[in-house]
Amino acid sequence: MLGVENLTVRYGPHVALRGATVRFEAGSFSAIIGPNGAGKSTLLRALVGLVPAAEGRAVFDPGHSPDCISYVPQQQTLDWAFPVTVWDVAMMGRTGRLGWLHFPSRKDRVIVEDALRETGVYELRGRHIGALSGGQRQRVLLARMLARQGHLLLLDEPLTGVDPVTQEGLMALLRAQADKGRAVVMVTHDLEQAKKWCDHLVLVNGRVIADGTPAEVYTAANIEATFSTSLLGPAHTSGSEVV
Numbered sequence: 001m002l003g004v005e006n007l008t009v010r011y012g013p014h015v016a017l018r019g020a021t022v023r024f025e026a027g028s029f030s031a032i033i034g035p036n037g038a039g040k041s042t043l044l045r046a047l048v049g050l051v052p053a054a055e056g057r058a059v060f061d062p063g064h065s066p067d068c069i070s071y072v073p074q075q076q077t078l079d080w081a082f083p084v085t086v087w088d089v090a091m092m093g094r095t096g097r098l099g100w101l102h103f104p105s106r107k108d109r110v111i112v113e114d115a116l117r118e119t120g121v122y123e124l125r126g127r128h129i130g131a132l133s134g135g136q137r138q139r140v141l142l143a144r145m146l147a148r149q150g151h152l153l154l155l156d157e158p159l160t161g162v163d164p165v166t167q168e169g170l171m172a173l174l175r176a177q178a179d180k181g182r183a184v185v186m187v188t189h190d191l192e193q194a195k196k197w198c199d200h201l202v203l204v205n206g207r208v209i210a211d212g213t214p215a216e217v218y219t220a221a222n223i224e225a226t227f228s229t230s231l232l233g234p235a236h237t238s239g240s241e242v243v
């Protein structure tokens with residue numbers, strides 16, 4: 001449905017990602033996993049067209065395009081002091097499509113209300129976004145994503161700052177989106193959640209180390225190859241399958 005072919009991304013002289021080829025399918029929940037600085041966000045941003053390819057390209061199947069993407073960036077990259085409410089942010093999922101000169105229709109308001117209820121922040125709809133906790137902010141970003149009703153859902157570290165119980169709810173919500181036929185792709189550090197909820201894992205460390213089902217990908221050798229150059233030191237591996 002979407003993917004990258006032989007993608008290399010450079011920031012000045014620094015190669016963040018080299019020769020990556022990956023496909024993300026409709027109906028699939030994919031996780032991009034790797035240590036800090038591995039190029040995970042770069043891969044996601046290249047799919048959205050936010051960083052240019054030095055070589056290779058992002059590819060979309062016919063009928064799909066970057067317009068179908070709902071992209072949820074890392075929450076710390078956003079300006080939470082911006083004077084808008086929870087409702088306003090969720091509505092941005094609609095106004096992005098309508099253009100600023102159009103007023104939201106009744107249908108848009110119903111879609112936004114449903115999205116806020118599904119993510120559990122409807123009761124907070126009148127609150128200024130600066131007055132939200134980290135987990136509440138993450139849910140508001142997911143509400144905006146749902147309101148957009150894109151076919152391709154790309155999320156950069158949606159579990160950051162979210163408590164374990166809420167994490168389960170968010171993962172179930174994303175799984176359900178994939179089961180409805182959407183392509184869901186998230187960047188995460190959480191190997192356990194990825195293994196539990198995703199049917200497709202991509203291990204990245206400057207390049208694609210492994211790409212496939214959790215059973216195919218989640219081996220001691222692949223985890224070692226992915227995390228051994230982490231700043232935090234080598235991964236703890238048993239030398240056997242860790243599925």
Ligand SMILES: Nc1ncnc2c1ncn2[C@@H]1O[C@H](COP(=O)(O)OP(=O)(O)OP(=O)(O)O)[C@@H](O)[C@H]1O
Pocket residue numbers: 011012014015016034035036037038039040041042043
């Ligand atoms: N705008 C930029 N300018 C220069 N270098 C950048 C820029 N963005 C990222 N990089 C570098 O590219 C590499 C990959 O960054 P990226 O953000 O894709 O990693 P990541 O795997 O998402 O990391 P993290 O888990 O820490 O968020 C890193 O070495 C990073 O320092």
